[in-house]
Amino acid sequence: MNPETIKSELEANIPGCVLQLVTNASPCAQHSLLMDAEHAIAVATYLRDAAGLRMDFCSNVTGIDWPQREVSEKIKVKKLVDGVETEVDEVKKTVVPGYLEAVYHLYSMELKHGPVILRMRTQDRDAGVHLPSLMHVWRSADLQEREIFDLYGIIFDGHHDLRRLLMWENFVDHPMRRDYVDPDDYEYEPTAHDEVLRRAQQHRAEGGRQ
């Protein structure tokens, strides 16, 4: 399964679709294809139905959080130092805006090959967290997309039942995000012990014996 050929096949068959090859430096070399949200369903349907591909089995669906980060790279700049032009190393910093990513691992049960890895990225991490749901292409994305919505907060448009999966309904945040801070008073409930502590504190304030 060469991702380059799949990429060119998809781009030839789906008008207006531009894919980007995301290379993977690890020894397993599982490269992936980054697709835009607009053509995602067309790409997914093509991969599922095309005769030579038949990616009928969507195995794994997951999210990744990439917060805004600074990338610093060293560049050489020519500068005048004491009247002499010399090359000086300078650190150039660029800010990469944050986004959330959904990753789909596809296999073919019919032709027994794979994986083909698809990625989609949201615009940002706040308001533009919408992605199209692929659960109507592969039913296995149903619960897994719900889990991503729950833990990462990606809103999958077109999902039939987008509710929290693992956290409880009244929970507000998305705990798998990198910047999530869990509250000190998780499930805080006043207990009889609190009343005792309060009275003890009052007692101390009044100058009572410790």
Next chain:
Amino acid sequence: MAYPSVSLTPQPEHVGTQLLEVSMGPQHPSTHGVFRMDVVLDGESVVKLKPVFGYLHRNHEKIAEQETYLGSMPYTDRLDYLCSLTNNWGYALAVEKLAGIEVPERAEYLRVIVGEMTRLQNHALLVGFLMQDMGSSGTPLMYAFREREKLLDLFEALTGARMMCNYMRFGGCRVDLPAGWLEHAKKVVDDFPRFLDEYEALLAGNEILMARTQGVGVLSPELAVSAGITGPMLRASGVNYDIRKVDKYGIYDRFAFRVPLGDHGDVYDRYMIRLLEMRETVKILQQALRDLPEGPIMDPKTKVRNFRPKPGEAYGRIESPKGELGFYLVSDGSPTPYRYRVRPPSLVNLTVLEEMCLGHNVADVVVILGSVDIVLGEVDR
């Protein structure tokens, strides 16, 4: 004497019926853990079913992302707490893909041996619990437990723990076999078909078993593939997909074994697939125990301390007893994984629970859920 077929209590026409909403679980013995199904019933038959997850959620993935790579290894035991060794294997396989680690031959054999033993004890337990769910209280389950305990004794002798084995390492296994283990294992494995014969003699033609399972919870192959169902449940629907055969991870290309397939995709097929798979597993085990070579059990180049894979990502998957167990890892070059994801077979296999249960009686829901084979430690993570 023939009884009149009319109802003895008068049923006026104007008495309507109403739907009844039942919350099965979280503390229901049939849910095999803390799992809830909100079932809407029309009389006895199910018209709607919504599974509710999360009672055992502890955000395994987040915890693993704050831990070193090796530090998560004992925690994978707690995912599917009946099959800790295959969980170890799946995780080790993913990390080996990520970092490009080779596994010595003896370690591969040891992995196959303990992994297939895990499959044996899982399936034995499942068929026992399925009988329990059908109301055959005790006896078949205890027969299964008796066999399982023999395998757990072997695990304990090898790894030090019955269930939380924490046995595999990146690039091999933690300890080598103790003296006498191999002979004992051969004996247990050779005796195992006797249990299967006994079990089949007791139950295969049982009328109650057939009445309760045949035609119940039918899953079509098309829906099974689309819904990502894997493992024995998929093969019971007649789809030939076994990752041991497809990926040939480890050394599975060296063993001769067949993949049993079902015809109807009902609960009975799922039950029989497990029994047949156990027979094939015994074959694999006999070959592996016979061919086990001498040699090292760890790749000597593997770094245990300060293990930092190069930036990249990898998805590794194995055929666990419940289905496809996958681990997806993203490394940023630090000692902790940037992203650690478990692809839980139990959770994905529950996607079509509602479709399988609709129209059946509420008592069948218990049996259908039992035939899916879930462990809540893995469903909720």
